[in-house]
Amino acid sequence: MSDRIVTTYSMWSLFRNCRKACDWRYVKELVPIKRDHNLSFGSLIHECLEKWHRNRDLSVVLDHIDRSFLGRSSDEGQKADWHLATAMMRSYAERYPAEDFDVVFLEKTFEGKIINPATGAMSRSFVLAGKVDGIVCIDGKFYLLEHKTASQMDGDYLERLWTDFQITLYAHYVEQVFGIKITGIIYNILVKARLKPGKGETEAEFEVRRADLLAKSKTGKTTATRKMPESDADFQDRLIAKYAEPGMFHRETLYISRDQFETLQADLWELTQQFLDCRRRGVFYSNTSYCFFHHRPCAYFALCRSGGSENVIENFYEHKTPHEELRDDDTGEESPAF
Numbered sequence: 001m002s003d004r005i006v007t008t009y010s011m012w013s014l015f016r017n018c019r020k021a022c023d024w025r026y027v028k029e030l031v032p033i034k035r036d037h038n039l040s041f042g043s044l045i046h047e048c049l050e051k052w053h054r055n056r057d058l059s060v061v062l063d064h065i066d067r068s069f070l071g072r073s074s075d076e077g078q079k080a081d082w083h084l085a086t087a088m089m090r091s092y093a094e095r096y097p098a099e100d101f102d103v104v105f106l107e108k109t110f111e112g113k114i115i116n117p118a119t120g121a122m123s124r125s126f127v128l129a130g131k132v133d134g135i136v137c138i139d140g141k142f143y144l145l146e147h148k149t150a151s152q153m154d155g156d157y158l159e160r161l162w163t164d165f166q167i168t169l170y171a172h173y174v175e176q177v178f179g180i181k182i183t184g185i186i187y188n189i190l191v192k193a194r195l196k197p198g199k200g201e202t203e204a205e206f207e208v209r210r211a212d213l214l215a216k217s218k219t220g221k222t223t224a225t226r227k228m229p230e231s232d233a234d235f236q237d238r239l240i241a242k243y244a245e246p247g248m249f250h251r252e253t254l255y256i257s258r259d260q261f262e263t264l265q266a267d268l269w270e271l272t273q274q275f276l277d278c279r280r281r282g283v284f285y286s287n288t289s290y291c292f293f294h295h296r297p298c299a300y301f302a303l304c305r306s307g308g309s310e311n312v313i314e315n316f317y318e319h320k321t322p323h324e325e326l327r328d329d330d331t332g333e334e335s336p337a338f
């Protein structure tokens with residue numbers, strides 16, 4: 001299958017959402033120089049979970065986090081992420097001291113055929129490749145393990161997991177490529193705590209508050225002292241206490257609906273045909289209703305707005321080969337455009 005173009009679900013999903021974005025990423029091979037913060041954090045947690053589930057040694061995980069944020073003493077952003085990742089993984093190890101599954105594979109890549117549903121023939125142009133976070137076994141049955149870092153988890157979030165067609169398609173490919181029958185998917189959800197370190201108050205802010213308290217005091221005195229910034233140790237303790245609350249970690253098992261396999265394969269085939277047509281005609285149209293789909297601009301917004309200006313490309317984008325997520329040294333999802 002080596003002469004066929006390797007594609008991923010991310011690519012087809014992007015093509016379906018906005019063909020222009022797919023063109024920027026997968027044909028012109030451009031990515032923004034500045035990586036989306038949420039995706040970077042999610043990638044780090046994926047790496048940590050892989051390390052944890054491989055040998056269950058928390059010191060290895062914490063060391064990885066420390067080395068990922070070497071500039072944290074002078075960079076507030078790095079420090080905040082270091083705190084969150086550290087508290088999250090320390091608490092995760094505490095929450096799941098033992099598992100009811102056996103790990104079969106971690107970060108397993110696959111590559112499989114894309115089939116024409118009308119003829120059963122294999123695509124001569126494309127193959128589909130992907131990487132699953134894990135394959136685990138419970139009582140002789142196999143499940144995909146899928147890690148998710150979520151900003152919040154509620155009924156809607158869990159309901160939306162049903163629309164996670166990527167993992168359903170992956171289950172199909174894992175069955176085809178490795179001959180392992182997949183019973184379901186275990187979603188391993190870790191919620192990102194929204195706590196921020198206490199900033200304390202400046203001398204001037206304290207004087208204003210003190211004056212206010214004195215004005216209200218019947219004795220004309222106050223014991224108020226200046227609020228100092230929260231120490232690292234205190235903030236870490238507060239985060240750990242947050243992670244002890246229910247709902248910060250959750251496991252949800254969904255069983256595979258095999259009826260979906262056929263539909264997903266047929267949809268995938270259709271996308272391949274449309275892509276070939278776009279490439280042949282050199283036309284990848286823009287879907288502007290997707291520019292702010294996730295309440296933030298698409299990663300290619302600056303590029304589209306400038307009409308593909310070379311100057312914008314030079315200053316804000318770089319060339320990168322697609323499908324980084326398939327490399328062994330990268331466990332995060334590839335940056336989608338949104």
Ligand code: SF4
Pocket residue numbers: 018019020021022024286287288290291292298299300301302304337
């Ligand atoms: S900015 Fe809008 S039109 Fe351009 S690639 Fe992104 S979603 Fe598509």
